[in-house]
Amino acid sequence: MKAQLRWTLVLASMFLGMFFFAEAAHATVLIAATGFQDTDDPNGVSTNVDVLAGVSLLDGVWSPGDVLPIGPVVFDHYATGTAEDYLDAISLEFDPGSYDKSDLTLRVYLQKGEYKSWWEHYELLPGIFNLAHQDADPGFPGSVDLLPSGEAPSNTIFGWVDVLFDANSDPLYELPHGYVGVTLRLWNCRVDAIELIPEPAMMLLLAAGGVGLIAWRRR
DSSP: OHHHHHHHHHHHHHHHHHHHHHHHHSSSSEEEEEEETTOTTSSSSOOOEEEEHHHSSSSSBBBTGGGGGGGBBBBEEEOOOOOOOOEEEEEEEEOOSSSSTSSSEEEEEEEOOOOOOOOOOEEEESSSOOSSSSTTOOOSOOOESSTTTTTHHHHHHHEEEEEEETSOOOOOGGGGGEEEEEEEEEEEEEEEEEEEEEEHHHHHHHHHHHHHHHHHHHH
C-alpha cells in the first residue's frame, strides 16, 4: 500500500511539473510589439510599425520582412543606426499575470541579417521605445554578441536566445495595469517569435521535488 502511494505521489509530481511548465510558458501575454526607428534620423523621418502578429508565433516568417515596405523602410532586418531604410529596435509590452517580475526570461528566435558582417549583437533595455545606445558597434557595455568567437554568415539562424532580467530593478520596466515594458535593440537581426517566460526557478523547484520523491521511493 505504501509503495503504491509513493508511486502515485511520484507520478502526480511529474504531471504537475509538466502542467506548471506548460502554464508558465503561456502565462504571460504579449500585448504590443512595435518595430521603430530612433527619432534622431538625419532626414527627420521616424517610422513605427506594428509587428505583433509577426512575432507572436514561431512560423518561419521573419519580422520585419512580413510588413515591408512601410514608409521608407525597405530592409528586412533590424539594424540600429541612423539610416531611415531600417527599423532599429522593437518595443515590447507584456502582461506577466501574477508571476514574479524579478525573475523573467525574454526568449527571442533570431536570424542574422545581411548588413555589416561583424554586426550580430543585441541589447535588452528597460522601458518601451528606449532610445539609448544607438548605432553602437559590438562589445560596448550592455550588448551581447550572438557569436563572440567569430562572425556567422549572413542568414544564419541563431534560434532561441534567452535574456534573463529583473523587471523590478528599474522603474522604466513598469507600465500601467502591472504590465512590463522592454526595448529589444538589434544589430543586423531578423525576428521570428518572441515570448516571455516567468520564474524559471519555480520550474527547477518542481523538478527537484519530483527527483526527491523518486529518491524517497528507492530508499
